[in-house]
Amino acid sequence: MQYDLSILFFLKKGQVDKKGLIPIYLRITVNGERSEVSTNRKVEVSKWDSDTQRAKGRSEAARILTDYLDSLDSRVKRDYNALNERGEVITASVLRDNLIGKNLKKYYLVQVFEMNNALIEKEEGQKYTRNTIDQYITTFNRIKLFLSQEYACTNIALSDLDVLFIRRFEIFLKTSYGIEHNTIMKHLKQLKKVIHFAMELGYLDRDPFLQHKTTFKQGSRGYLTSDELQRIETHKFRIKRLDQVRDVFVFVCYTGLSYSDLERLKPDSITKGIDGKNWIIYEREKTGVRASIPLLPAAQSIVDKYRDDPECLINNQLLPVKSNQKLNSYLAEIAELCEISKHVTMHLGRHTFATTVTLTNGVPIETVSKMLGHTSLKTTQIYSKVVDTKTSHDMGKVAEKLLQREVS
Known part of the structure; x- marks a missing residue:
C-alpha cells in the first residue's frame, strides 16, 4: 500500500501562557488522516519561523530547540520507514503513539x-x-x-x-x-x-548528554627534577625487586614509553636507526601512532644489563616488567628510600622524559611530540608550560641574587 506522509510543526496560538510563550505541536498526516501531539516545548511567536517550522536566529536556545524538533522529525520518519519495510499498516495515530512511547519496547x-x-x-x-x-x-x-x-x-x-x-x-x-x-x-x-x-541500535532516540558537557581540566604534569632522577639512578638497593623496578622506571625516564607500550617490548624491539645507532621504533597501543625513540646511553645500559637475564629470556621480554600496579607500589618504596616526597609512578617517568630529559635540555617540542607518539602537538605543549614554570622559578632566583648584589 502506498502512503503519503506529512510532518508539520506549528504553534497552538490559543494556548499562550502568562509569559507570552506558545506551545509547539507536531501534526502527523498519513493519507489525509491527522494526529497531533505536543512537543513539550514553547516559544515566543516573534521567535518562530512558520515557513521553516523552526526557531529563528542563531542563539544557543534556538539551536537547542531546532535540534530537538529535528530529532522528532527524524524519529517519525524512522518509524515510518521501519513499519513500511515490515509491511505493517501505517496510520497517523500509530506514528504518534510510537513517538510518545506508547507502543515502544523498553530497553535498559x-x-x-x-x-x-x-x-x-x-x-x-x-x-x-x-x-x-x-x-x-x-x-x-x-x-x-x-x-x-x-x-x-x-x-x-x-x-x-x-x-x-x-x-x-x-x-x-x-x-x-x-x-x-x-x-x-x-x-x-x-x-x-x-x-x-x-x-x-535504535533503543534510544534522544541524547541525555546533549546538554551536559564532559570537559577535562588541563592539570599540571608532575615530573622528577634532574637531582631527584639522579638520586634514584645512583641509589644502591639491597633488594633485587627494587633494583629491577628502579631500572625499569629509569628506562621510562629516558625513553618516555607508556606502561602499555613498555610491557610489549621484546628483545627484537631494538632496531638500528637512520644514524646506525639503536632505536625503539613502534606503534603506540593507545593511538596507533608510529613513534621513534633513539636510545640514550642511560637507557642502553639498562638494556645491556638485562640482555641475558633468565627471567627476561623465559618471558621473551626486553626488561623485567611487572604489572603496573606492582611497579607503582614498589616505586612508592623507592621514593621513600631516596627521600623523594613526590608521588612517583610509572607515568611520572614519561612526564620526566618530556620535561627534565628533553625539553629542559633544548630538544624541540615537535621532536618530543613525535617521540612520545602524541597525535596532537597541543598535548605536548602541556609539558612545555611546566618547563616555562621552571624557567620562571629559576629566573626568579637569579633576580634575587642580582638584587642582593646591588644592595651589598
Missing part, C-alpha cells in the same frame, strides 16, 4: 552496557586495549552500585535517563570515591559512549 541500561562490554572484549588488541576495556568494566560496576544506592534498583530504562541522572552519577563518583575531576569525566565519557551505542 545494564543490558546495553553488558552488550557493549562483551563486544569490545572481542576486539581486545585490535580496536581496544586491555586498559580501555577495564575502564568500561569499572564504570559499569560503579553504575550498578550507583543504581543500588541512589535509586534502590538494579536497572533503569534508557528512556528514563536524563541530565539529572548524569549529574547525580557525577556527584556519586565524587563523594563515594573521592576521585579527581578528570577521572570522573572519564567515567562519564564511557557512559556517554554506551548511550550513543544504544542510540545507534
Whole structure:
C-alpha cells in the first residue's frame, strides 16, 4: 500500500501562557488522516519561523530547540520507514503513539552496557586495549552500585535517563570515591559512549548528554627534577625487586614509553636507526601512532644489563616488567628510600622524559611530540608550560641574587 506522509510543526496560538510563550505541536498526516501531539516545548511567536517550522536566529536556545524538533522529525520518519519495510499498516495515530512511547519496547541500561562490554572484549588488541576495556568494566560496576544506592534498583530504562541522572552519577563518583575531576569525566565519557551505542541500535532516540558537557581540566604534569632522577639512578638497593623496578622506571625516564607500550617490548624491539645507532621504533597501543625513540646511553645500559637475564629470556621480554600496579607500589618504596616526597609512578617517568630529559635540555617540542607518539602537538605543549614554570622559578632566583648584589 502506498502512503503519503506529512510532518508539520506549528504553534497552538490559543494556548499562550502568562509569559507570552506558545506551545509547539507536531501534526502527523498519513493519507489525509491527522494526529497531533505536543512537543513539550514553547516559544515566543516573534521567535518562530512558520515557513521553516523552526526557531529563528542563531542563539544557543534556538539551536537547542531546532535540534530537538529535528530529532522528532527524524524519529517519525524512522518509524515510518521501519513499519513500511515490515509491511505493517501505517496510520497517523500509530506514528504518534510510537513517538510518545506508547507502543515502544523498553530497553535498559545494564543490558546495553553488558552488550557493549562483551563486544569490545572481542576486539581486545585490535580496536581496544586491555586498559580501555577495564575502564568500561569499572564504570559499569560503579553504575550498578550507583543504581543500588541512589535509586534502590538494579536497572533503569534508557528512556528514563536524563541530565539529572548524569549529574547525580557525577556527584556519586565524587563523594563515594573521592576521585579527581578528570577521572570522573572519564567515567562519564564511557557512559556517554554506551548511550550513543544504544542510540545507534535504535533503543534510544534522544541524547541525555546533549546538554551536559564532559570537559577535562588541563592539570599540571608532575615530573622528577634532574637531582631527584639522579638520586634514584645512583641509589644502591639491597633488594633485587627494587633494583629491577628502579631500572625499569629509569628506562621510562629516558625513553618516555607508556606502561602499555613498555610491557610489549621484546628483545627484537631494538632496531638500528637512520644514524646506525639503536632505536625503539613502534606503534603506540593507545593511538596507533608510529613513534621513534633513539636510545640514550642511560637507557642502553639498562638494556645491556638485562640482555641475558633468565627471567627476561623465559618471558621473551626486553626488561623485567611487572604489572603496573606492582611497579607503582614498589616505586612508592623507592621514593621513600631516596627521600623523594613526590608521588612517583610509572607515568611520572614519561612526564620526566618530556620535561627534565628533553625539553629542559633544548630538544624541540615537535621532536618530543613525535617521540612520545602524541597525535596532537597541543598535548605536548602541556609539558612545555611546566618547563616555562621552571624557567620562571629559576629566573626568579637569579633576580634575587642580582638584587642582593646591588644592595651589598
